[in-house]
Structure formats: structure tokens, C-alpha cells
Amino acid sequence: MGFYSQIKKKKGELFPNKDPFRKGPFGDKDDYLKIYKEAKEKKFPNVEKECKNLGVQVNKPFFDNLALVTQVVKKDSEINYQHGILLYAFLKNYIKKLEIKKVFALETGTARGFSAICMSKAINESGCKGEVITIDYLPSDKKIFWNCIKDFEGKHTRYELLSKWEKELDNITFLTGKTKNVLSKLNTDRVNFAFLDACHTYKEVIKEYDIVSKWQLKGDIIIFDDVTPSLFPGVVEALNIIEKSKDYKIKYFEIAKDRKIAIAEKF
Secondary structure, X not given: OOHHHHHHHHOOEOOOOOOOOOOOOOOOHHHHXXXXXXXXXXXXXXXXXXXXXXXXXXXXXXXXXXXXXXXXXXXXXXXXXXXXXXXXXXXXXXXXXXXXXXXXXXXXXXXXXXXXXXXXXXXXXXXXXXXXXXXXXXXXXXXXXXXXXXXXXXXEOHHHHOOOOHHHHOOEXXXXXXXXXXXXXXXXXOOOEEEEOOOOOHHHHHHHHHHHHOOOOOOOEEEEOXXXXXXXXXXXXXXXXXXXXXXXXXXXXXXXXXXXXXXXXXX
16 A cells, blocks of 8 residues: 555545545535535634634635635545644744744645645735745646545646635645655755644654754744544654653644644744
8 A cells, every 4th residue: 555545544535545546536526515514514613712812813715615625525534624724823823923024834745735725825814925835745737536526527636626726826836755855855944834744653753843843943833733642643652752852832732522733833
């Protein structure tokens, strides 16, 4: 089983082989619309409260519409795209609080591009210059089925999938390859804000952290996804080690019973 397939299988998606999104659609348009309606109507008062505490107003229809294409998939577990709203809110708050004029955001694990668009939106609305670099082993220029509502139209590239969000795409650079290989060649001396959501093993999470943390200064942020002991013990183990190093102040945020993220702020 391929690297990407292993990770997504653990998350409950139906990607069984080296072609992570199979050779044909998983369902028809109505299937995805039904899933979308259920996901959209769920309430997350804890997320709403956190965004309010951060001083960020959220345009929910924007994230719902984006999620319909990039987060609403057929899988065993429930659809939850609140992490994108939180990424948006934390990045907007970070830019305002530190009065950042130019921000460099990094993501590992692009998938369909949801989180990258959310971070780019935060940059656009903050009025600063910025760039989002996002890394995935799936290329952005290859037409494939993505297990999403657009599949009924045929195969799409990632660029085509996200074409509706042109303003956000202007800030995003998609890099292809295994995360550790791409990071080792990345030409930067600062990563203000990072979202680590690629391979969820202890070894890979620590490796990504070691590289990214060297590019960060006081107040810079790393957000770790899927801090869930029952599903991803490697992520939890890595965060325990990071917390003991005392280089970062770590806050855990429970989005739902089976979904937690960690926000690490550099001392």
C-alpha cells in the first residue's frame, strides 16, 4: 500500500491502492450533497467561541462552499472541516497581533487544497503580503478523481478543482514530492505559520518539526492536526517530546470528540 493511501485509510477514506483516488467516481452528485447538508448544519460552539476570542469574524458560507468541493468526501467517519476555520482565525490573529507585514505560511499534506485556501484567505483579508507553500506527493497538474462532488464532471487537476478561488490561489505555491525531501530543499529563512498534516508517524512529525522550528522566531506558530491517541499515537508522542523541550507553548483544542489540534507558539 502506498504512503498516502496508508494515511488516508487511517482517516477512514476509501483509497485502497497506489492510485489514492481510484479510477472512477465514488458516487454521484446527490451522494455528496446529502453528506454536505448534514455537515453544514452541525454546530460547533467551541469553535465559534474561539474565533470570537481571537477577534475574528467568520464568513461561514465561504468555508461551507469551499468544503463542498474540498472536504465533503465519502468516508467512514463524519465530515468535519472546522480545522480550516481555525487555521484562518489563528493566522489572522497572528498577523494582527505581531503586526506582520509579510507572512510565509507552510503546509504539509495539501490533499485537495482546503487548508491552503483558508490560510490564503486570512492573508488577503489582513492586508499584508504573503505566500502559502503547500506540499503533497499528489501533483496539482494531473487529472484524477478526488472523491468529491466534482468527480461527476470527470477528472480534474487540483488547479481546476480550486479554480473558483482565484484570489486565494494567487498566494499559493503547490510543491510535489515527499515532505521531508521537499522541505530539505526549501529556500527560506523564516516560516511564520505552519500547518503540519502529512505523514502522521512519530518519526515523520518530529522530522517536520525539527526542520520547520529552525525557521521560526518568538511568537511564530505551528499547528498540528489529528492529535488523536486512538488513531494517531505518533502525533501525540511527538507532541509530548516537543512540549518537554520547552521551546514552544502548546495549547490543545478539541474540535469534536474524535478531533483535536495542537497550537504551538514559539517562546
